[in-house]
Every structure is written in structure tokens, then in C-alpha cells.
Amino acid sequence: MTAFYYLLGVVIFVVAILASIGLHELGHMIPAKKFGGKVTQYFIGFGPTVWSKQVGETEYGVKAIPLGGYVKIVGMLPPGAHELADEVVVDAAGNTVTRVRKSNTGMFTQLISDARAAEWELVGPEDNDRLFYKLASWKKIVVMAGGPTVNLLIAFFIFWGVFATYGQQTAEVATGAPVISTVSECVIPFTEEGRKCTADDPPSPAFEAGLRPGDQVTTFNGVAVTGWDQLRDLIRDNAAGDATIAYVRDGQQLNGTTSTTVEARPTSETDETLREVGFLGVTPELEIITTTGGPLYTLDQMGDMTVETVKALATLPVKVFDVAQAIVGLEERDPLGPVSIVGGGRLAGETVSSDQFPVAEKAVFLLMLIAGFNFFIGMFNFLPLLPLDGGHIASAAWEWVRRGIARLRRRPDPGYVDAAKLLPIAYVVASAMLVMGVVLIIGDLVVPLSLEG
Known part of the structure; x- marks a missing residue:
């Protein structure tokens, strides 16, 4: 039955992500059609077509590699200024077809020209008023923002449902005299935390003093202890001095003596600057606090998530490089690092x-995992880089601003922003995304993250 439940967890997660992809693409397609654009394809996945069906002017289908999706909107790229004269031609059968003349004056120019040619190859004169690039700038922004906005809405409603019912659980230090949760058997430098003790590591002062999990510390060097923050400050200020610790175990008052050692530790929970402080080697017992809330609480939490996600996106290439090093055995994989859909599926399977x-x-774990993926996908797609949705949004926004400035200054209309000129950058970004995706998938297969760490 364990294998069955594992598979069930994977299937639930994968189906949920595929549904999210499908809804993301609907977020593009529906407003595009509403604004009069022509959508010729709606596909979930990439690669070879598994199934498709033509409905009206749109082909709907599923492809073999379920790592994304796309909608094909006619006329995404405007013709180049030097190519407008060649827009309409007659083919061998006598049909009028809109085409764009290719240029081969340089590698990047050729890339751009080829992309335009592919874009315009099947555009007919009847499509002239339905081309995407001719839409009003705000309409283009709505169309391109529709996809990632759907992902954020999915995340919002899932988070809201969980926060309003199950609540959000946080671990906080129990009030009153601190009860010890764990005792380090040895002193491990902060920069090496997570590894096991070795024969070369000195025993921790707490272990030498006889402290054990469950002990309640009552005094430190004769000072009555009323809370964890106070005890931590007393330990840090003690540097490498002697320490007499009174504690209660099973209702019995006991005492232990030791000498705290000096270690480089973070200044506080919010400041990771390391400084030399006294070290004992204990952690406090935590209590679980459950907080429930509605839509405003959810938006507040998502605001905090946005800040953390922006930080994560800024360091994503570095984090992926760390995964690559973990694959070849140069370092341990960060349990808080990024995962692919493969890693998400494994975590879902382990949970179920x-x-x-x-x-x-x-x-709750499955719901939060699905919501987390949707939130990240939404935020990632808003990055102002082509070929991401945010790149198209940025182009349309700049077009809107540029035309507005021209109207205010009574200057001629500067025309459409030519996103095709940014295609070389788009190819570089797409290549980087592909490499990072492959690294994460390999990492999730070779050095997978686990619920057990």
C-alpha cells in the first residue's frame, strides 16, 4: 500500500500542476480572444503532440513533456520597418499571403528576421485587424499578465482556504523558565551546522554539565532565569567563563558546572552577522501557535512571501549552481533550496x-505545496525578461509610456515597440532557464530532497 499511496501523492501533485498550467494559458487566451486577437493554438506541454482537436480557429491539445504550456497568438511580432513593403505577396496558387522579407546582414539580424518570417508565414490579409502587436498597449498588458495572475489567484485561494480552516502553525519558544529541547554533544562551528559530531570535535559545555533534553533551567551563575532570551544573553555575555547552572529534572533540583566556550554565532535571529559570543550548546523547547485568518490575513502573508520570493529569484542561479555541485558530490544539497516539478512530486509522494x-x-502539506509552486510560477513569470510574460508586459508598458509622452509633447506617434529586437536576449534567457531546469530535475533524481532531511 505504501507504493500505492506514494504514486497517489505524485499523481495528485502532477495533475494539480498541469491544471494550473492549463488555467495559466487560459489566462492569456480568454482576454486575447475577448480583445479580438486570433489564437491558433492552446497546448499544455512541449514536444511531440499526444492529442489535439481543432475547435473553430483554435487547435487545443496536449504534448508529451508536461513542463509548461503555451498559446499561439497571431502577430506577436511587428514587421521590421524595412520589411513593411513586402507584407503582402501572392503564392504559386494565386493566394494572397502576408510574408516578411528575410534579411541576412548578421547573425542577430538573421535570428530576428527568421523569427519574423515564422511569425508572419501563415498570416493572411483577413487577420490584419486582429494582430496582437496592433492591440492597445493596455490590452496587451492584460493579455500577458493574465497567465501569471491566474497562478497568483490559485495560490491566494488555496492559502486562504488553509489559513481560514487549518490555520498557520508557527513554532515559538515556550514562555517561562526555558525547557531544553536538544543538547549538542559536541561543538560544531556555525558554518558547519548540520553535520554529525566527529572524534575531533570537543564536547559541548552543556553536555559536560550533564544537561539533557527536558531539563528546565532555573538559574545561571546565580541569576534567576525567567525566559529563553534572558538565558541566551547570559550565556553569550559569559564568553569563556565558568558557569553554574541550576535546573529541574523530573521534579528534582540539580546543579551542573561547566565553562562556556567562545564561538562565532549570528548576532540575532534577524541579523546573520557573526560575532564571538559565549556558547553552551542547548536549544529551547518550542510550542506550536496556530493562527487563523481570512483574505486580509492571507494577503499580508503573501506580501511576506513576495519579499522572500524576490530574494530567492535574485539568488536562483547561485542556488541552482549549488545543486549542480551537490550532484557531483562537492557539497551537501541545501534542504531549503529550489526543486523542480520532479522534486515536488517526490515530496508529495513521500507525504501521502x-x-x-x-x-x-x-x-494541508499537499495544498501548500501546490499553492507554493503556483505562487513561484506567477512571480517568476512577472520577471521583466523575454521570453517570460513579464518581458512582453514590460515592452507593452514602455510602448504605452512612450506614446503617452509623445502625445503630451505633441510629437508624432513613435509606433509600436519592436519586441523582436530583444529576441537575442530572449534566446539567452530561455537557454539559461532550460539549463537550470535540467540541473534541478537531475538534482531531484540524483540527490533528492526528503521529508526526513
Whole structure:
């Protein structure tokens, strides 16, 4: 049954992501058609076509590689200024077809020219008023923003449902005299945290003093301890001095003596600057606080997520490089690092098949995993880089601003922004995305993240 539940978790996650992709593409297609644009293809996936059906002027289908999707909107790229004269030609059968003359004056120019030619090859004169590039700038922004906005809405409604019912659980230090949760058996430098003790590591002061999990610290060097923050400050300020610690174990008052050691540790939970402080080697017992909330609470939480996601996007190439190093065994994989849809599927499978969580927690984990992927996909697609949706949004926004300035200054209309000129950058970005995607997928197969760490 474990294998069955694992497979069930993977299937649920994959189906949910594919549904999200489909809704993302609907977010582009529906407004495009509403504004009079011509959509010739709507596909989920890439690569060879598995299934398709023609409905009206649009072909709907599924492709073999479920790592994305697309809609084909006619006339995304405007013709180049030197190519306008060749827009309409008559083919061998006597049909009038709109084409663009190719240019071969340089590698990038050829790339741009080829892209225009492919874009315009099947455009007929009847499509002249339905070309995407001719839409009003605000309409183009709505069409391109529709996809990632759908992902953010999916995330919002899932988060809202979870926060309003199950709530958001956070671990906070229990109030009162601190109860010890863990005792380090040895002193491990902060920069090496996570590894196991070795014979070369000195024993921790807490371990030498006889402290164990469950002990409640009452005094430190004769000072009554009323909370964890106070105890932490006393330990840090003690540097490498002697320490007498009174604690309660199973209702019995006990004492231990040791000497704290000096270690480089973060200044605080919010400031990761390292400084030399006294170190004992204990962590406090935590209590789970459950907070519930509605749409405003959800928006507030998503605001915090946005800040963290922007930070993650800024360091994404570095994080992916770390995954590449983990693949070849040069370092351990960061448990908080990025994962692909393969890694998400594995985590979903492990969750559903695990005996450690009740059904409610499994459902919440799956929902939060799906919402998290949608939130990241939405944020990622808003990056102002082609070929992402944000790149098209930025082009349309600049076109809108440029035309507005021209009207205010009573200057001639500067015309459409030619996104085709940015295609060389788009190819570089697309290549980088492909490489990062492949690295993450290989990482999720070779050095996968696990619920057990």
C-alpha cells in the first residue's frame, strides 16, 4: 500500500500542476480572444503532440513533456520597418499571403528576421485587424499578465482556504523558565551546522554539565532565569567563563558546572552577522501557535512571501549552481533550496505514503505545496525578461509610456515597440532557464530532497 499511496501523492501533485498550467494559458487566451486577437493554438506541454482537436480557429491539445504550456497568438511580432513593403505577396496558387522579407546582414539580424518570417508565414490579409502587436498597449498588458495572475489567484485561494480552516502553525519558544529541547554533544562551528559530531570535535559545555533534553533551567551563575532570551544573553555575555547552572529534572533540583566556550554565532535571529559570543550548546523547547485568518490575513502573508520570493529569484542561479555541485558530490544539497516539478512530486509522494502524519496534515502539506509552486510560477513569470510574460508586459508598458509622452509633447506617434529586437536576449534567457531546469530535475533524481532531511 505504501507504493500505492506514494504514486497517489505524485499523481495528485502532477495533475494539480498541469491544471494550473492549463488555467495559466487560459489566462492569456480568454482576454486575447475577448480583445479580438486570433489564437491558433492552446497546448499544455512541449514536444511531440499526444492529442489535439481543432475547435473553430483554435487547435487545443496536449504534448508529451508536461513542463509548461503555451498559446499561439497571431502577430506577436511587428514587421521590421524595412520589411513593411513586402507584407503582402501572392503564392504559386494565386493566394494572397502576408510574408516578411528575410534579411541576412548578421547573425542577430538573421535570428530576428527568421523569427519574423515564422511569425508572419501563415498570416493572411483577413487577420490584419486582429494582430496582437496592433492591440492597445493596455490590452496587451492584460493579455500577458493574465497567465501569471491566474497562478497568483490559485495560490491566494488555496492559502486562504488553509489559513481560514487549518490555520498557520508557527513554532515559538515556550514562555517561562526555558525547557531544553536538544543538547549538542559536541561543538560544531556555525558554518558547519548540520553535520554529525566527529572524534575531533570537543564536547559541548552543556553536555559536560550533564544537561539533557527536558531539563528546565532555573538559574545561571546565580541569576534567576525567567525566559529563553534572558538565558541566551547570559550565556553569550559569559564568553569563556565558568558557569553554574541550576535546573529541574523530573521534579528534582540539580546543579551542573561547566565553562562556556567562545564561538562565532549570528548576532540575532534577524541579523546573520557573526560575532564571538559565549556558547553552551542547548536549544529551547518550542510550542506550536496556530493562527487563523481570512483574505486580509492571507494577503499580508503573501506580501511576506513576495519579499522572500524576490530574494530567492535574485539568488536562483547561485542556488541552482549549488545543486549542480551537490550532484557531483562537492557539497551537501541545501534542504531549503529550489526543486523542480520532479522534486515536488517526490515530496508529495513521500507525504501521502508517510505514517508520521495524520490525513489532515497530509492534505494541508499537499495544498501548500501546490499553492507554493503556483505562487513561484506567477512571480517568476512577472520577471521583466523575454521570453517570460513579464518581458512582453514590460515592452507593452514602455510602448504605452512612450506614446503617452509623445502625445503630451505633441510629437508624432513613435509606433509600436519592436519586441523582436530583444529576441537575442530572449534566446539567452530561455537557454539559461532550460539549463537550470535540467540541473534541478537531475538534482531531484540524483540527490533528492526528503521529508526526513
